[in-house]
Amino acid sequence: MKKIIITSLISLMLATNVSADTDGENNLSKKNSGEVKDCFESVNRATFKFNQVLDGVIFEPIAKAYRVLPSPVRAGTGNALDNLSTLVTIPNNILQGEFKKAGVNTGRFIVNTTVGIVGIFDVAEKIGFSEYEKEDYGQTLGVMGVGPGCYLILPVLGPSTIRDTAGSFANILGGDAWYNVTVANDTQHFSEFDYYASRVGSGIDFRAKNIDSFENLEKNSMDFYASVRSLYLQDRQQKIANSNAITETQNDSDWEEIETQ
Amino acid sequence: MRLKKFLIFTFIIINFVGINQSYSIEPDVFVQSTVNRASEALNNKYSKEEKIEKLKQIASETVDINGIGYYTLGVYRKNISDNEINQYEMLFEQYFLKSFSSRLAEYSNPEIEVVSKKKLNENYTMVSSVLVGTEQRPEVKIDWRIYTKNAGNPLIRDLIIEGLSLARTQKEEFSSIIQSNDGDINALFSTLKEFIK
Numbered sequence: 001m002k003k004i005i006i007t008s009l010i011s012l013m014l015a016t017n018v019s020a021d022t023d024g025e026n027n028l029s030k031k032n033s034g035e036v037k038d039c040f041e042s043v044n045r046a047t048f049k050f051n052q053v054l055d056g057v058i059f060e061p062i063a064k065a066y067r068v069l070p071s072p073v074r075a076g077t078g079n080a081l082d083n084l085s086t087l088v089t090i091p092n093n094i095l096q097g098e099f100k101k102a103g104v105n106t107g108r109f110i111v112n113t114t115v116g117i118v119g120i121f122d123v124a125e126k127i128g129f130s131e132y133e134k135e136d137y138g139q140t141l142g143v144m145g146v147g148p149g150c151y152l153i154l155p156v157l158g159p160s161t162i163r164d165t166a167g168s169f170a171n172i173l174g175g176d177a178w179y180n181v182t183v184a185n186d187t188q189h190f191s192e193f194d195y196y197a198s199r200v201g202s203g204i205d206f207r208a209k210n211i212d213s214f215e216n217l218e219k220n221s222m223d224f225y226a227s228v229r230s231l232y233l234q235d236r237q238q239k240i241a242n243s244n245a246i247t248e249t250q251n252d253s254d255w256e257e258i259e260t261q
Numbered sequence: 262m263r264l265k266k267f268l269i270f271t272f273i274i275i276n277f278v279g280i281n282q283s284y285s286i287e288p289d290v291f292v293q294s295t296v297n298r299a300s301e302a303l304n305n306k307y308s309k310e311e312k313i314e315k316l317k318q319i320a321s322e323t324v325d326i327n328g329i330g331y332y333t334l335g336v337y338r339k340n341i342s343d344n345e346i347n348q349y350e351m352l353f354e355q356y357f358l359k360s361f362s363s364r365l366a367e368y369s370n371p372e373i374e375v376v377s378k379k380k381l382n383e384n385y386t387m388v389s390s391v392l393v394g395t396e397q398r399p400e401v402k403i404d405w406r407i408y409t410k411n412a413g414n415p416l417i418r419d420l421i422i423e424g425l426s427l428a429r430t431q432k433e434e435f436s437s438i439i440q441s442n443d444g445d446i447n448a449l450f451s452t453l454k455e456f457i458k
Contacts (some may be wrong), residue, residue, distance in 0.1 A: 071396045209398065216367055220360045222452045226437035230430040238424040254335070255385065255406070255418065260328040 036161060036233050039150035047153040048225050054156065055207075063207035074208070076120040081202045083112045083119025085134055087177040092135035096143045096242075104129060133242070137175060138167030142240035151229055159232035288386040288407040289378040291415045295323045296373040296390070299365065309366055316362040324361070325408050325416035326354050332418070333432045337439060341446055349446075352453040359457060373403065384410045385418075 038044060066074065086109045093102035108124040116123040125132075141163050142148070149162030160168075171179055181187045182195035207214075221227040302315035320326070330353035331338050338346070372393040380386045386407045394400035406419035406428075419428040435449055442448030 226434040230433035258331045
């Protein structure tokens, strides 16, 4: 029953997504994060403010306390959480046709979980595995040509788009092996707490790694909401393009018109 | 007399060509030298105010502030009067220098290494670098869009940090401010004035 409700919800979101993109063009090809519509801006701004208050009261203080921990402890925690995320990355590598990367990431998971003691040590990197790049179902939908739809701010979770939110439902529909062994099935080895602790841990780890950048951005922004929206959409665009080549994701046309010399 | 004029003319031409050649600066060398200057300015022997002043000086010499300002204004630059453009240029310069220097002044002794460069066309070269990681933060990739129309005076037009363009972020922020105020450019001017205070 739960699965039927979630599937219906995803279908509805993707249908809304299609109608939100009525110009029929692929936003990725436009290479401009500004093309994503902020259809619910007033609600989004209100949710953004709510999240900022929540962040100030809960997440930022916890992230600051977390940063006081010794560097090896933080690095180990970050590595273990990254290791769990490979369980979502691998199926997405396959869905995107990146079979070689899926193989490499499977090897990485096996090595780090065993030799690296549940992922605390990134042994795979030390023995020459290529740099780890996370993938998720939102990115896979993007690669398949699904447009981002409207921009969304989710309570607590923060910036997203209709496509990315729909994609994240795949995790609880069987697309995340970690969710399957903790929440979806009673395996006797793990509990629901393990899953939710890992999710909260990932949030705090991310917040702690970016604490200075966020503070700096907030202090120097005239419209912090708009800055975060721009950065989130640029980041997603880059991740979907799966490209490290900056020139492939930057739009040059606007620059070409500007002559100052 | 004619010979004297000819010699002077020849001398000027030779010097002009010579100067042009000797002053052609490679974009990667330009970035590394700018970064070295900024690192020196961020040395902890200076107070925060001194750091800010030094950074402002470096930015005025190495960044195409007007170019970034026009880019940041996006489509709106085509619909405003010369007077408004002049006012915007003045406000943007003050905004940029304040925002830029205050963003950078938080860092101390950043170590940036230039890795490679890619010429996009006659006007632009992208220089890739990395901000070396520390215990507090991981390594960060920084790409620099260098305006090379005048090869003797390359200028920075954008910083792309881990794939995120600062100029584009600023452009979308400005656009949001104008749109939230029914397309009134004066709303942007007021916000800039408030920020500069």
